[in-house]
Amino acid sequence: MAQLLTRNVLDPAQRELQTALRSGAYLGFKQALSLPAHEVVAEIEASGLRGRGGAGFPTGRKWSFIHAALDQPVYLLCNADESEPGTFKDHYLIERDPHLVLEGVAIAAYAIGAHQAYIYMRGEYASIAETLARALGEALDAQIVGPNCMNSGYDLRITIQLGAGAYICGEETGLIQSLEGRRAYPRVRPPFPAVHGFLQEPTVVNNVETLACAARIMAEGAEAFKDLGTKQSAGTKLISVSGAVERPGVYEVEMGHPLMEFLAHEAGGVRRGRGLKGVIPGGTSVPILTAEEAAPLTIDYESMQSAGTMLGSGGMIVFDEDTRMPHALLRIAEFYAHESCGECTPCREGTGWMAWVLRRLLAGEGRPDDLELLLRVGDNIEGRTICGLGDASVQPVRSFIQKFRPEFEALLPKEEQGTLAWQSHGHGPRSGRFGSPAKEAMRSQAVDGPPTAAL
Amino acid sequence: MLSKEALREIEAARAEEESARHALLTALRTVQRERRQVGPEEIAYIADLLGLSPAVVQGVARFYDQITETPTGQHVLSLCRGISCYLCGADDVAAEVRQLLGVETGGTTADGQFTLRLVECVGACDRAPAAMVDDRFVGPVQADTIHALTKL
Numbered sequence: 001m002a003q004l005l006t007r008n009v010l011d012p013a014q015r016e017l018q019t020a021l022r023s024g025a026y027l028g029f030k031q032a033l034s035l036p037a038h039e040v041v042a043e044i045e046a047s048g049l050r051g052r053g054g055a056g057f058p059t060g061r062k063w064s065f066i067h068a069a070l071d072q073p074v075y076l077l078c079n080a081d082e083s084e085p086g087t088f089k090d091h092y093l094i095e096r097d098p099h100l101v102l103e104g105v106a107i108a109a110y111a112i113g114a115h116q117a118y119i120y121m122r123g124e125y126a127s128i129a130e131t132l133a134r135a136l137g138e139a140l141d142a143q144i145v146g147p148n149c150m151n152s153g154y155d156l157r158i159t160i161q162l163g164a165g166a167y168i169c170g171e172e173t174g175l176i177q178s179l180e181g182r183r184a185y186p187r188v189r190p191p192f193p194a195v196h197g198f199l200q201e202p203t204v205v206n207n208v209e210t211l212a213c214a215a216r217i218m219a220e221g222a223e224a225f226k227d228l229g230t231k232q233s234a235g236t237k238l239i240s241v242s243g244a245v246e247r248p249g250v251y252e253v254e255m256g257h258p259l260m261e262f263l264a265h266e267a268g269g270v271r272r273g274r275g276l277k278g279v280i281p282g283g284t285s286v287p288i289l290t291a292e293e294a295a296p297l298t299i300d301y302e303s304m305q306s307a308g309t310m311l312g313s314g315g316m317i318v319f320d321e322d323t324r325m326p327h328a329l330l331r332i333a334e335f336y337a338h339e340s341c342g343e344c345t346p347c348r349e350g351t352g353w354m355a356w357v358l359r360r361l362l363a364g365e366g367r368p369d370d371l372e373l374l375l376r377v378g379d380n381i382e383g384r385t386i387c388g389l390g391d392a393s394v395q396p397v398r399s400f401i402q403k404f405r406p407e408f409e410a411l412l413p414k415e416e417q418g419t420l421a422w423q424s425h426g427h428g429p430r431s432g433r434f435g436s437p438a439k440e441a442m443r444s445q446a447v448d449g450p451p452t453a454a455l
Numbered sequence: 456m457l458s459k460e461a462l463r464e465i466e467a468a469r470a471e472e473e474s475a476r477h478a479l480l481t482a483l484r485t486v487q488r489e490r491r492q493v494g495p496e497e498i499a500y501i502a503d504l505l506g507l508s509p510a511v512v513q514g515v516a517r518f519y520d521q522i523t524e525t526p527t528g529q530h531v532l533s534l535c536r537g538i539s540c541y542l543c544g545a546d547d548v549a550a551e552v553r554q555l556l557g558v559e560t561g562g563t564t565a566d567g568q569f570t571l572r573l574v575e576c577v578g579a580c581d582r583a584p585a586a587m588v589d590d591r592f593v594g595p596v597q598a599d600t601i602h603a604l605t606k607l
């Protein structure tokens with residue numbers, strides 16, 4: 001198995017600077033500092049590294065968008081919010097090799113000309129933030145980061161910020177808003193963060209794993225990185241696998257690794273020897289694959305795309321043959337309904353309705369056209385929202401219904417359409433972040449919507 | 456209202472950042488940790504400390520799930536109900552824990568020790584069904600693990 005990022009994770013002492021240095025920590029940063037910044041960007045571009053946070057955007061290109069005026073501040077934000085259900089790779093990496101993450105942060109900051117970097121971690125990661133803060137303290141004392149990094153004349157301040165429980169803070173502009181001390185309402189793009197980001201200044205947001213890859217690329221060269229993986233997916237990928245498997249955990253695989261082999265070997269197979277029903281390859285925001293669809297695929301961007309899904313965050317969730325898919329989907333739909341920030345209507349209303357219609361189906365109170373209704377609500381969200389959460393919420397609903405339709409059809413009422421008396425619950429969809437009882441005051445009338453009339 | 460240490464934390468955040476507003480999230484977290492709530496009194500206090508309007512402080516506070524308007528128990532027990540934990544029997548565990556502690560979701564035990572929350576994926580799905588006791592990850596949990604934990 002290719003080991004690029006996880007080479008040192010089994011040694012608990014790797015968290016300490018002295019041990020980390022012996023295994024080559026900060027050599028990549030040293031190399032970067034010996035080059036002009038634009039050559040660092042070029043090296044990352046040449047490596048073919050693509051963002052590991054979900055979208056797979058080419059990292060070098062993202063860095064090259066920064067064109068700051070002289071003495072205009074630039075910011076690097078490391079996205080360690082990691083709230084995509086099924087994703088826990090950054091958790092593991094920061095906990096086991098914090099210096100690798102700090103090195104990546106330092107390299108990216110240098111490359112884009114930032115003198116201030118923030119590492120934004122979800123509030124639940126407070127204990128991991130302590131490990132990271134300890135590592136940062138050591139790196140500061142050793143003058144690796146801080147003023148005059150490694151005697152290069154380059155100054156870099158790194159700040160760790162903890163969130164307080166909101167998935168939307170992982171969305172890059174939500175993260176920026178949260179960091180500015182605001183509600184994490186995502187911003188309309190354009191302008192993109194590269195132009196107007198944190199404090200309206202040029203900003204790059206990168207995932208933890210992306211930055212760790214950058215550290216290895218600078219230490220070992222773009223060629224070595226490119227040699228790993230496939231044509232469009234260079235390097236390795238951290239896969240956090242969970243659900244119905246024998247050995248859930250974080251594994252590093254070379255891009256292009258066969259998916260079924262991964263499930264059978266690394267993940268230890270489906271638990272209790274059951275059959276595989278489906279697998280979500282990259283967090284709940286990407287379409288699920290049936291066992292049949294998954295069989296020929298490999299773990300890389302292009303293979304996943306060919307099957308109509310995405311590698312996403314690498315949060316792989318496995319469903320065995322005993323799983324009741326409508327129940328599982330409700331759980332996922334409720335997540336999006338709860339985490340929708342409420343800023344834009346299609347997502348705020350639509351995520352609530354999708355969960356609500358699923359709930360009534362499962363309560364045996366469905367209407368004959370509920371599946372069409374669910375798909376239609378999804379169509380009305382997709383492409384019409386400020387941030388990607390809206391689109392993301394549609395992917396599981398649509399793919400579960402399409403691929404496991406008989407299970408959903410079994411929930412529809414048996415009576416003839418005309419004779420069905422559907423009873424109103426008297427309350428609208430369960431509301432999310434914008435409308436929990438405590439937030440009642442914020443709620444618009446429309447959220448409550450007549451449960452029958454509109455449908 | 457706050458310990459010296461907590462105050463120092465907030466002031467450090469404030470000194471480091473460009474404006475008081477940036478220290479708000481840290482202030483909310485710190486106050487929540489010490490006071491176990493960010494109610495009206497705490498909001499007024501933070502607003503005063505950072506020179507912000509109470510409306511701003513409250514508006515931001517209400518956005519975040521870990522900031523509560525009413526006091527939590529001494530400890531917060533957060534059971535994950537995320538999809539991977541669901542696939543590993545989280546619903547059953549939650550039902551057993553509710554019974555064991557004699558509280559509903561969101562409630563606090565009679566002795567004030569534990570507030571029970573159901574939360575979305577906490578990023579520890581390899582320990583499904585996962586839970587957190589304050590900032591500590593635990594799992595895979597069963598009702599008796601929780602029983603042992605709550606007897607500490």
Ligand SMILES: Cc1cc2nc3c(=O)[nH]c(=O)nc-3n(C[C@H](O)[C@H](O)[C@H](O)COP(=O)(O)O)c2cc1C
Nearest residue numbers: 051052053079081082083170171172206207210388
């Ligand atoms: C709703 C939503 C949640 C997201 N959550 C995360 C997250 O927790 N961590 C992350 O790295 N990226 C997350 N992203 C993607 C970020 O917006 C951003 O694209 C990413 O951090 C860029 O880093 P990369 O180019 O290194 O992948 C999220 C996106 C959306 C739409």
Ligand code: SF4
Nearest residue numbers: 343344347385387390
């Ligand atoms: S799509 Fe959803 S989460 Fe994103 S800004 Fe709109 S309401 Fe908020």
Ligand code: FES
Nearest residue numbers: 535537540576580
């Ligand atoms: S689903 Fe429970 S920790 Fe991720």
